[in-house]
Amino acid sequence: MKRKLISVLLTATMAATLLAGCGGSGSETASSGAAAGDGGELNVFVWTEYVPDSVFEKFEEETGIKVNVSTYSSNEDMLAKVKSESEGTYDIVQPSDYMIQLMIEQGMLEELNQEALTNLSNIGESYLDPSYDPGNKYSVPYQGGVAAIAVNTDKVDLDVTSYNDLFDPALSGSLVVLDDYRAVIGMAARSLGYSMNETDTAKLTEVQDKLLTLKDNVKLYDSDSPKSALISGDCTAGFAWSAEIALAMEENPAIEVVYPSEGAYLFMDNWAITKGAKNYEAAMQFINFMLDSESAQMVSEEFPYLCPNTKAVEAMGEEYSGNLAKNPPADVIAAGEYVENLDTDTLAIYDEMWTKLKQ
Amino acid sequence: MKRKTKAKLQKRLGIVFCSLVYMFLFLPISVIVVNSMNATTSKPYLSWKGFTLDWYVKLFDNSSLLSSFGNTMIIALVSTLLATIIGTLGAVGMYKYKFRGKSIIDGLLYIPVVIPEIVLGISLLTIFSKVSIPRGMLTLILAHVTFCVPFVIFNVRARLDGYDNSIEEASMDLGANRVTTFFEITLPVLAPGIAGGALLAFTLSIDDVIISYFVNGQTKTYPLKVMESIKSGVAPDVNALSTLILLATVILVVLTQSDLLKRREK
Amino acid sequence: MKSAHAKHEWKSNTLPAMVMVGPVTLCMILLVAIPLIYVGVMSFCSIDQYYNVVFKFTTQNHLRLFSTDYLKIYGQSLAIAFLTTLFCILIGYPFSYLIARTKSKRKKLLYMLVIIPFWTNSLIRIYGWRTFLGTNGWLNTALQFLHLTSEPIDFLFKQGTTVLGMVYCLIPFMILPLYTSIEKLDTNLLEASSDLGAKKISTFLEVVLPLTAGGIFSGSIMVFIPCLGYFFVSDILGGGNSDVIGNLIERQFQSGNNWPLGAALSIILILITLLLVKLYQKMGGDMESLGM
Numbered sequence: 001m002k003r004k005l006i007s008v009l010l011t012a013t014m015a016a017t018l019l020a021g022c023g024g025s026g027s028e029t030a031s032s033g034a035a036a037g038d039g040g041e042l043n044v045f046v047w048t049e050y051v052p053d054s055v056f057e058k059f060e061e062e063t064g065i066k067v068n069v070s071t072y073s074s075n076e077d078m079l080a081k082v083k084s085e086s087e088g089t090y091d092i093v094q095p096s097d098y099m100i101q102l103m104i105e106q107g108m109l110e111e112l113n114q115e116a117l118t119n120l121s122n123i124g125e126s127y128l129d130p131s132y133d134p135g136n137k138y139s140v141p142y143q144g145g146v147a148a149i150a151v152n153t154d155k156v157d158l159d160v161t162s163y164n165d166l167f168d169p170a171l172s173g174s175l176v177v178l179d180d181y182r183a184v185i186g187m188a189a190r191s192l193g194y195s196m197n198e199t200d201t202a203k204l205t206e207v208q209d210k211l212l213t214l215k216d217n218v219k220l221y222d223s224d225s226p227k228s229a230l231i232s233g234d235c236t237a238g239f240a241w242s243a244e245i246a247l248a249m250e251e252n253p254a255i256e257v258v259y260p261s262e263g264a265y266l267f268m269d270n271w272a273i274t275k276g277a278k279n280y281e282a283a284m285q286f287i288n289f290m291l292d293s294e295s296a297q298m299v300s301e302e303f304p305y306l307c308p309n310t311k312a313v314e315a316m317g318e319e320y321s322g323n324l325a326k327n328p329p330a331d332v333i334a335a336g337e338y339v340e341n342l343d344t345d346t347l348a349i350y351d352e353m354w355t356k357l358k359q
Numbered sequence: 360m361k362r363k364t365k366a367k368l369q370k371r372l373g374i375v376f377c378s379l380v381y382m383f384l385f386l387p388i389s390v391i392v393v394n395s396m397n398a399t400t401s402k403p404y405l406s407w408k409g410f411t412l413d414w415y416v417k418l419f420d421n422s423s424l425l426s427s428f429g430n431t432m433i434i435a436l437v438s439t440l441l442a443t444i445i446g447t448l449g450a451v452g453m454y455k456y457k458f459r460g461k462s463i464i465d466g467l468l469y470i471p472v473v474i475p476e477i478v479l480g481i482s483l484l485t486i487f488s489k490v491s492i493p494r495g496m497l498t499l500i501l502a503h504v505t506f507c508v509p510f511v512i513f514n515v516r517a518r519l520d521g522y523d524n525s526i527e528e529a530s531m532d533l534g535a536n537r538v539t540t541f542f543e544i545t546l547p548v549l550a551p552g553i554a555g556g557a558l559l560a561f562t563l564s565i566d567d568v569i570i571s572y573f574v575n576g577q578t579k580t581y582p583l584k585v586m587e588s589i590k591s592g593v594a595p596d597v598n599a600l601s602t603l604i605l606l607a608t609v610i611l612v613v614l615t616q617s618d619l620l621k622r623r624e625k
Numbered sequence: 626m627k628s629a630h631a632k633h634e635w636k637s638n639t640l641p642a643m644v645m646v647g648p649v650t651l652c653m654i655l656l657v658a659i660p661l662i663y664v665g666v667m668s669f670c671s672i673d674q675y676y677n678v679v680f681k682f683t684t685q686n687h688l689r690l691f692s693t694d695y696l697k698i699y700g701q702s703l704a705i706a707f708l709t710t711l712f713c714i715l716i717g718y719p720f721s722y723l724i725a726r727t728k729s730k731r732k733k734l735l736y737m738l739v740i741i742p743f744w745t746n747s748l749i750r751i752y753g754w755r756t757f758l759g760t761n762g763w764l765n766t767a768l769q770f771l772h773l774t775s776e777p778i779d780f781l782f783k784q785g786t787t788v789l790g791m792v793y794c795l796i797p798f799m800i801l802p803l804y805t806s807i808e809k810l811d812t813n814l815l816e817a818s819s820d821l822g823a824k825k826i827s828t829f830l831e832v833v834l835p836l837t838a839g840g841i842f843s844g845s846i847m848v849f850i851p852c853l854g855y856f857f858v859s860d861i862l863g864g865g866n867s868d869v870i871g872n873l874i875e876r877q878f879q880s881g882n883n884w885p886l887g888a889a890l891s892i893i894l895i896l897i898t899l900l901l902v903k904l905y906q907k908m909g910g911d912m913e914s915l916g917m
Contacts, residue, residue, distance in 0.1 A: 085493070377723055388742050391749060470661070
């Protein structure tokens with residue numbers, strides 16, 4: 001009886017999906033026919049909620065190159081995928097500062113053809129020639145930002161000014177926190193006045209004790225779209241990427257951004273080409289396209305992170321520069337800290353802490 | 360009299376209970392259907408901004424969504440076909456012939472059925488990575504064939520239990536060769552089992568998330584596309600496509616159900 | 626007799642046997658046996674500072690499996706699986722009983738209504754629960770509208786929510802075998818029992834339950850084991866606060882970048898599966914009924 005019914009249902013499912021499938025693929029070729037052309041393909045691997053579809057579409061229209069987009073949630077996720085896939089699966093990746101360094105050391109990146117980067121002059125002086133990639137041989141900056149604090153002032157009475165306040169029992173069960181172990185452990189370390197890249201085991205024990213007091217406060221771990229929980233009201237405060245907070249503020253004016261008094265977690269994400277990329281020329285074309293101020297502006301409108309594209313910043317004016325969440329003040333950047341690569345033993349301790357927090 | 364009212368009450372209670380269970384089962388479906396008609400365009404697409412059917416049109420412009428669906432269909436069809444061929448041959452072969460290591464193969468067949476999918480997923484990932492097979496359509500199909508074959512075999516085997524070997528021998532005595540005998544005698548007898556197994560394989564393949572998640576490379580199936588869209592809030596067009604698929608299957612069941620059931624009951 | 630016959634024919638049948646059994650043998654050995662053995666081998670490997678797997682023998686990974694942190698998550702995962710199975714039985718049994726023994730003409734429809742929701746992608750349905758249960762979701766809106774609560778209730782991102790999602794995902798695997806075993810019950814037997822003066826409850830306990838125990842067992846296996854690995858349910862509904870063993874493995878293969886540790890963790894899952902399957906067979910369970 002059971003099997004009989006399943007068969008009936010399955011026949012129907014198969015037929016229906018087939019029908020839908022035919023309809024689907026038919027219209028797909030129709031719509032992409034114009035864009036795809038014979039310009040080839042480009043496989044792009046980027047952060048979730050970080051590059052607007054409209055930008056990819058514009059690139060496809062201008063060049064006739066078909067862009068295939070995949071997304072990841074953390075640098076480590078990206079590294080795992082790029083490592084486990086065969087060489088050349090992804091042409092372009094978007095690693096943060098410390099990850100660029102690690103990938104260069106590992107020979108996982110292809111050198112950029114500097115001559116093709118005609119738009120590099122749009123990038124502000126201070127963002128070029130970073131310590132993790134001297135001379136921008138392998139990478140150019142995309143966007144940066146801060147892992148800052150979001151507070152829904154309608155629901156939270158506590159006056160939040162620091163990372164340390166996130167540990168306050170008053171925030172029990174109300175936080176959305178990045179699902180990123182370097183960011184969260186770094187935050188706990190900063191709240192104690194230590195470095196985000198602490199390796200001293202005695203200090204790390206202290207960090208762990210501190211971290212475990214965060215447990216009761218965390219309602220949700222989400223790196224991809226922490227704004228969702230803030231907007232939906234499921235979480236009333238959070239530790240999130242600055243632009244995510246900016247977007248949440250647009251949906252709900254009661255939400256505010258707070259830059260921690262201890263000095264914040266900073267990051268700068270970059271475009272890079274993986275070793276053995278199959279579409280190197282197209283990838284260079286894409287990176288140069290992203291350095292264009294118009295593209296940068298399109299990006300900022302949808303995902304307003306710290307924009308290193310000076311020309312775009314000028315064009316956007318007050319709307320961008322005057323917004324505290326979109327454009328973090330210079331003193332926040334000056335007081336902040338970037339993540340660095342650590343040795344395996346220390347990382348094992350970090351991983352253990354993370355497991356303890358999440359159990 | 361008293362007994363009758365008691366029985367009536369029990370019956371009512373039963374109806375209420377079953378209705379509650381059905382409500383439980385259909386609740387998320389109703390969320391999907393309602394959200395597919397939400398006019399909202401801002402993430403995470405939760406607040407209600409009015410009724411619209413636009414998403415049912417717009418979804419046909421979403422080429423990445425449609426191509427993921429196309430991939431799912433291709434993978435499901437190819438891997439069902441392969442699994443059905445491999446499984447049917449295997450079931451008949453294992454029924455007819457004795458060979459060394461048969462019990463080992465028999466044991467291996469249970470593994471994909473009972474083991475948590477994540478274990479199969481990571482084991483395939485590690486081996487594909489070890490022998491450097493690029494992840495994509497090929498590895499997805501290999502993985503899907505792997506977990507579908509046992510289901511085909513078990514279904515065909517159920518038919519074989521009552522199978523009479525002598526008709527095959529008769530066929531061969533009459534001068535038919537093995538291949539003709541297989542196609543003209545063996546296969547028709549097994550057909551219902553093969554069909555059942557194939558259909559089960561097809562369903563398992565189209566809704567597989569966990570195993571595909573580890574071996575997909577750059578190729579996205581529909582479930583993986585949904586997984587990605589969940590990260591930033593499920594967009595109304597994804598809800599619209601899901602609703603369409605559901606609707607199409609329900610209509611087809613209603614249309615085909617009566618006569619299919621009749622044929623089976625004979 | 627049959628085996629002697631087969632042996633006799635072995636030689637002349639070598640080619641057809643190879644053609645028929647060859648593909649499935651290759652498939653099972655190359656894509657099931659070898660990968661699993663390789664996972665076992667990998668669990669003894671180490672990683673270097675760039676997260677690369679190096680073939681340097683270590684038992685470090687296996688030792689880490691016994692750290693209290695991991696033990697707690699296994700416990701939590703087993704508890705979630707146990708509760709899920711329990712709820713599936715408690716809801717699924719009476720439900721299957723009622724629809725399998727209904728005299729209604731719409732029996733087939735009733736049965737199909739159980740399966741229809743499961744043609745929609747499972748992830749999107751789980752997400753539907755998240756929308757429904759959210760702080761400003763349907764349920765809270767309804768409760769506030771009815772003045773049953775003034776402040777929204779926190780339903781999401783708890784262990785209970787994960788259990789709910791698991792029950793939702795897996796309940797058909799309980800209902801289907803139960804339905805089959807209950808439908809097979811002989812009505813005469815039940816009538817005989819009540820004719821002999823047995824109360825309904827004792828008829829149930831002494832006749833119905835033992836006869837349908839097979840359905841409960843196979844349903845439980847099909848619910849309990851996947852539950853340990855369904856990391857996406859605890860991700861979407863548990864918010865990262867109620868991880869199952871599947872989450873631990875997934876993390877090591879993704880952001881954790883420690884495949885050997887992930888491999889060692891999946892050995893735990895393999896062992897639990899083996900143990901439960903052995904138990905199932907001891908209780909007279911039929912393996913083949915799990916695959917249909």
